[in-house]
Amino acid sequence: MTAEDTVDRMDDHTGFVLVKLGQAAAEQAERALAPLELRARHVRVLGFIHGQTLSQQDLCQATGMDRTTMVAVVDDLERLGYARRERSAADRRKHVITLTEPGAAVYEDAAGLLLKAQDAFLTPLSGAEREQLHTLLTRLSSPEYAVCAPEDVSGR
Amino acid sequence: MTAEDTVDRMDDHTGFVLVKLGQAAAEQAERALAPLELRARHVRVLGFIHGQTLSQQDLCQATGMDRTTMVAVVDDLERLGYARRERSAADRRKHVITLTEPGAAVYEDAAGLLLKAQDAFLTPLSGAEREQLHTLLTRLSSPEYAVCAPEDVSGR
DNA sequence: TATTGTTATACTCTATAACTATA
DNA sequence: TATAGTTATAGAGTATAACAATA
Numbered sequence: 001m002t003a004e005d006t007v008d009r010m011d012d013h014t015g016f017v018l019v020k021l022g023q024a025a026a027e028q029a030e031r032a033l034a035p036l037e038l039r040a041r042h043v044r045v046l047g048f049i050h051g052q053t054l055s056q057q058d059l060c061q062a063t064g065m066d067r068t069t070m071v072a073v074v075d076d077l078e079r080l081g082y083a084r085r086e087r088s089a090a091d092r093r094k095h096v097i098t099l100t101e102p103g104a105a106v107y108e109d110a111a112g113l114l115l116k117a118q119d120a121f122l123t124p125l126s127g128a129e130r131e132q133l134h135t136l137l138t139r140l141s142s143p144e145y146a147v148c149a150p151e152d153v154s155g156r
Numbered sequence: 157m158t159a160e161d162t163v164d165r166m167d168d169h170t171g172f173v174l175v176k177l178g179q180a181a182a183e184q185a186e187r188a189l190a191p192l193e194l195r196a197r198h199v200r201v202l203g204f205i206h207g208q209t210l211s212q213q214d215l216c217q218a219t220g221m222d223r224t225t226m227v228a229v230v231d232d233l234e235r236l237g238y239a240r241r242e243r244s245a246a247d248r249r250k251h252v253i254t255l256t257e258p259g260a261a262v263y264e265d266a267a268g269l270l271l272k273a274q275d276a277f278l279t280p281l282s283g284a285e286r287e288q289l290h291t292l293l294t295r296l297s298s299p300e301y302a303v304c305a306p307e308d309v310s311g312r
Numbered sequence: 313t314a315t316t317g318t319t320a321t322a323c324t325c326t327a328t329a330a331c332t333a334t335a
Numbered sequence: 336t337a338t339a340g341t342t343a344t345a346g347a348g349t350a351t352a353a354c355a356a357t358a
Binding site: 250 | 315316318319
């Protein structure tokens with residue numbers, strides 16, 4: 001019995017294929033960002049503070065990370081000179097996170113690397129198929145309540 | 157600034173949407189299996205030994221889990237009476253894992269729950285769109301070498 | 313010497329709780 | 336009293352290394 005002979009009774013589950021692909025895409029993204037010594041989460045935060053000023057709490061809501069993780073991510077970005085932490089004048093409990101010039105530059109680099117990685121990932125598909133896929137995934141993604149809170153579906 | 161106002165510069169990356177959906181699908185699957193007190197990995201192993209006899213090593217190759225994880229999973233399945241561990245007569249180093257009758261029954265239950273969960277997950281899409289999505293994802297998924305080992309592509 | 317299963321261990325991630333400073 | 340940020344700690348998950356039995 002070799003690995004090639006084994007029958008996978010899950011391969012016909014769309015959900016399972018989705019999980020596998022999601023993991024593969026995540027790993028691909030991390031590998032793509034490795035040259036910049038950044039993780040995907042850092043780039044994600046850079047993307048959010050690109051053009052808007054947010055508190056750490058805002059960033060938590062936006063990204064879904066919890067606040068202890070966010071502290072570490074902002075620590076990293078600050079140490080690397082990509083973001084600044086400042087007390088909010090309006091509410092001195094809050095830290096306002098702003099993008100620095102090097103931060104904006106590295107974000108552009110990172111976005112380029114991610115785009116290249118994604119392109120490699122989508123190689124098996126034609127341009128039209130990629131658009132199709134993107135549309136379908138986005139439609140699936142937008143109503144989060146359908147995924148996390150089934151009881152809310154009744155309202156539609 | 158509220159969460160609704162924030163601009164997400166990653167939302168137009170297919171790869172990122174894929175990662176988010178993959179995680180959501182995985183969580184959905186775990187929730188669906190909770191009534192059976194099984195994790196997705198257990199069902200995955202049950203699926204593989206359904207109709208074929210495999211060693212733990214075979215299961216590792218098939219599922220991608222490492223052998224220490226597999227020990228724990230098979231421990232669980234054996235304790236629950238869903239699988240049996242026996243020394244292989246052909247190679248006494250190996251443990252041959254076989255599905256028990258209760259194991260086959262619980263697998264059917266689990267498969268049903270997963271199918272129902274997947275259906276809920278795919279609610280936003282029509283039947284034709286689901287097929288489209290499945291086809292696209294499968295095409296993206298099959299050539300793993302394109303994702304993990306680019307150097308192997310030349311050989312085919 | 314290499315492989316299978318096992319155990320022990322370490323390391324990463326994430327979740328929880330507690331503390332501070334502000335409101 | 337509640338919130339934002341921080342820190343410390345505990346838990347789960349995963350990876351690594353070492354070991355016994357067998358090839």
